[in-house]
Amino acid sequence: MTDDPSTATFPGAQAPDRVRQVDSAGVGIEVYEWGDESAPPLMLAHGGFDFARTFDVFAPLLAAGGWRVVSWDQRGHGFSDHAALYSWDADIRDAVAVMDSTSLDPLPVVGHSKGGGILLQMAEVAPWRITRMVNLDGLPSGRKAPDVADHERTRMLADELASWLGHHRRTHELRRKPGTVEELAERRGSMNPRLTPEWLRYLAAIGTVASEDGHRWPIDPQLRFGGFGPFRPDWNLERLPGLAVPLLGVLSTIEEPMGWGTSFADVEPHLPPGARVLELADTGHFVHVERPQAIADLVLEFLG
């Protein structure tokens, strides 16, 4: 066991074949590639609070199927720059910048969780860039929040707002909590209860940065779970019926802290013609980590 990221191993995991950086209007985006550089490219988008190298097992399986797999750390995540501002629109611009740096021809896209949501919006604003879409447990749910009395909701929102604003008042002095690789792996395990300690330890070894007082996840401390805003998930659901490219959707069936809890019944009325959506039994939100080979087989068959 070692904390040197270059020697961290996990069965089936392969470091990217190439790493490069793309400038997205002044924000440096770290880009990773697996597979033959002359193979046809596909784009692979990670989820919120994740990073591209969580694809270290899944991406090589797609590369072995004949693809040049291109993924990137979203702004503030992994080894990309911390930005002053974060929004889905900005994430989509960054994704298009990575796409521009890869190919100006349309290509297939695969996204997990929030990455799948971003690609769905990209298909609306830049439909000429996409040929096929795979969504891994990132299809929106139109379900309303559980009903709570009005005054309760006011109090809850007030606390949430005060907490969010309090975070912003001190975000410039925040740093992620340091720890050993083992401790960081354990902490991540609380959000990823179904992933094995070995996998989490591998992620912590390749995905953290060492300094004098220990290792830290490099994700921008300005980013935090939850929050609020005018956005409703059903707005993203409304992007589905008009989607013009073939869609393969994969849904988990076991709810997890980072998952969206979307069921087939939620999305079925909104699916575009010809879409194929599968529910995977006994599988949590990280479908491609729990079942890399099965998901890769599905994707490769769908991409043809």
Place this chain on the structure above:
Amino acid sequence: MTTATTTTLRHGKVELALHQLRGGDGRALLLLHGLGEASPTAVPPQVADAWPGPVHALDFTGHGASTVPSGGGYTAEFLMADADTALAHLGEVTVLGRGLGAYVGLMLAGARPEEVRGAILDDGPGLAGGGPRPMSAVLHRIDPAAPRPPDPYALAELSSDVRPPDYASTFVRQAVHLSGLDPCLAVAARVRPHWLDEVARQYGVVEEPLAAALTRFAAV
């Protein structure tokens, strides 16, 4: 008359310029400018006589003398946190917002009901935003050649952000329930985009001209 003093405040990676336009005793009036604007360099004449105390004005992120960050990503909520940074510095204030600043002022009044002693929502650039529900989505990509305020990303993103009336009214309810003020919001704007139409109808909101609203909240 020029700006008396400017204080630089930190919000995340952004440095915000807070201008003191007039000193004095008592609660401050905090001016929030409209989309694409910057703080005025002097107390506006329509404010000067009606407000007795100190007057401060904040340049939002990407505007005036505040930082223009790289790569956009603006939300009205981030600007609310800009205004909250000024609040942390000034203590209790009454807020006067123009256009986009009116929407941000409403949010701040709901989010910090104990510290905002009245908010006045006035006409100005960026009052409507992107409307009550999503329009067709667009991809704004801007050549970053000239990073000077106002940030073109701010202009693009904060003129198309969705402002659902029921979202706006949750901030009104919070201000009403938790501020102890009645009324706690004054609509001086004559224009009524959907969100503001809904706000103006809520309990605890008064519609009156700017001078009357300033006098009302100065007496609180």
